[in-house]
Amino acid sequence: MSIGNSPESPEDDRNFPADDRDSIGRALQQGRIAAGLTVDEVSASTRVRIPIVHAIEEDDFSRCGGDVYARGHIRTLARAVGLDPASLIEQYDAEHGGRPAPTPAAPLFEAERIRPEPRRPNWTAAMVAAIVAVVGFVGFTMFNGTDATTSGGAVVGGPAPEKKTTSPTTKPAQTTKPAPTGSAIAAVPKDKxxxxxxxxxxxxxxxxxxxxxxxxxxxxxxxxxxxxxxxxxxxxxxxxxxxxxxxxxxxxxxxxxxxxxxxxxxxxxxxxxxxx
Structure with a gap:
C-alpha cells in the first residue's frame, strides 16, 4: 500500500511537461545540414569565424563576446541556413535571462531632487573686499601724484615724450596658419x-x-x-x-x-x- 502518487505517476508528466525543443546550437546545425552547407561555407557567407560557428553549434556562446554579439551571430547564421531568427533569439533570451531591462527614469529625477543645493557666494564679503581695494588704489594714486608735483616740476610741465612710430614697411609680416584638418591621420605616409x-x-x-x-x-x-x-x-x-x-x-x-x-x-x- 502506497501513500500519495509514485514518482513515476502519469500525473507528474502532465504537471511538468518536458521542453522537447532542440537547443539553439543543434537547431542551427540541423538547419545547416538540411541546407547542404558546410561550416566553411556558412562562415564564408556570413563572415562569422569558423571557430565561433563550431562553438555556437555546440551551444557555447562564450566566444561571441557578449549577449549583443551572440544575438547577432544567431540571427546571421539562422538566415544563412533558412531558419526563423526570431524564435531562436527568443529562446536565447529565455535561457540567458532575457534582454537587460531599461533603466527607469524616475529614480534619476529623484536623485536630482535630493542633491544638496550648492553654497551661494558671500556677496557681502566680496563687496567689502572690493571697496577696500578701490580705496587703497585711490589713496596710493593721490600720494604718488602729489609727490611728483612737488619734486619734479620739470617733468610735470615739460613736453610729453615723443612716441616712437613703426614704419609700415618694418612691420613683421603675419603668417596665416593652416586650419587644422578634420582627421588626426590626414597626413599619413604614402608608402604604408x-x-x-x-x-x-x-x-x-x-x-x-x-x-x-x-x-x-x-x-x-x-x-x-x-x-x-x-x-x-x-x-x-x-x-x-x-x-x-x-x-x-x-x-x-x-x-x-x-x-x-x-x-x-x-x-x-x-x-x-x-x-x-
Missing part, C-alpha cells in the same frame, strides 16, 4: 596603409591582422576608444557589431554604413581605400 577605427556610441569586437598574418589586435573597442594600425602592404579587419564603428583608411573616411550587430570582414591596401 594606415587604418584608424573609433567606436562612436557602443562597443565593438575588433580583429586586425597585418599582411604577413601577424595579429595586431583582437578584443573589444569600448565606446569612445580608438585604435590605429599600420602595415607596409595590407590590413585585414573583422568588425563585430560594425554599426558604431567610424573608419578612416589612408586619411580618408569610409562612408559605408554598417548595420548594428552585423559582422564585417574588410581588407585595405595602400593608396585610395577600397573595401576587400
Amino acid at each position: 596603409v594606415t587604418v584608424k577605427l573609433t567606436a562612436i556610441d557602443d562597443k565593438s569586437w575588433i580583429s586586425a591582422k597585418a599582411s604577413d598574418g601577424k595579429l595586431l589586435f583582437d578584443g573589444l573597442l569600448l565606446a569612445g576608444e580608438s585604435k590605429t594600425f599600420q602595415d607596409a602592404e595590407r590590413i585585414d579587419l573583422i568588425l563585430g557589431n560594425a554599426g558604431p564603428i567610424e573608419l578612416f583608411v589612408n586619411g580618408k573616411k569610409i562612408q559605408d554604413k554598417f548595420e548594428s550587430g552585423a559582422v564585417e570582414r574588410l581588407s585595405y591596401a595602400k593608396g585610395d581605400p577600397e573595401a576587400g
Whole structure:
C-alpha cells in the first residue's frame, strides 16, 4: 500500500511537461545540414569565424563576446541556413535571462531632487573686499601724484615724450596658419596603409591582422576608444557589431554604413581605400 502518487505517476508528466525543443546550437546545425552547407561555407557567407560557428553549434556562446554579439551571430547564421531568427533569439533570451531591462527614469529625477543645493557666494564679503581695494588704489594714486608735483616740476610741465612710430614697411609680416584638418591621420605616409577605427556610441569586437598574418589586435573597442594600425602592404579587419564603428583608411573616411550587430570582414591596401 502506497501513500500519495509514485514518482513515476502519469500525473507528474502532465504537471511538468518536458521542453522537447532542440537547443539553439543543434537547431542551427540541423538547419545547416538540411541546407547542404558546410561550416566553411556558412562562415564564408556570413563572415562569422569558423571557430565561433563550431562553438555556437555546440551551444557555447562564450566566444561571441557578449549577449549583443551572440544575438547577432544567431540571427546571421539562422538566415544563412533558412531558419526563423526570431524564435531562436527568443529562446536565447529565455535561457540567458532575457534582454537587460531599461533603466527607469524616475529614480534619476529623484536623485536630482535630493542633491544638496550648492553654497551661494558671500556677496557681502566680496563687496567689502572690493571697496577696500578701490580705496587703497585711490589713496596710493593721490600720494604718488602729489609727490611728483612737488619734486619734479620739470617733468610735470615739460613736453610729453615723443612716441616712437613703426614704419609700415618694418612691420613683421603675419603668417596665416593652416586650419587644422578634420582627421588626426590626414597626413599619413604614402608608402604604408594606415587604418584608424573609433567606436562612436557602443562597443565593438575588433580583429586586425597585418599582411604577413601577424595579429595586431583582437578584443573589444569600448565606446569612445580608438585604435590605429599600420602595415607596409595590407590590413585585414573583422568588425563585430560594425554599426558604431567610424573608419578612416589612408586619411580618408569610409562612408559605408554598417548595420548594428552585423559582422564585417574588410581588407585595405595602400593608396585610395577600397573595401576587400
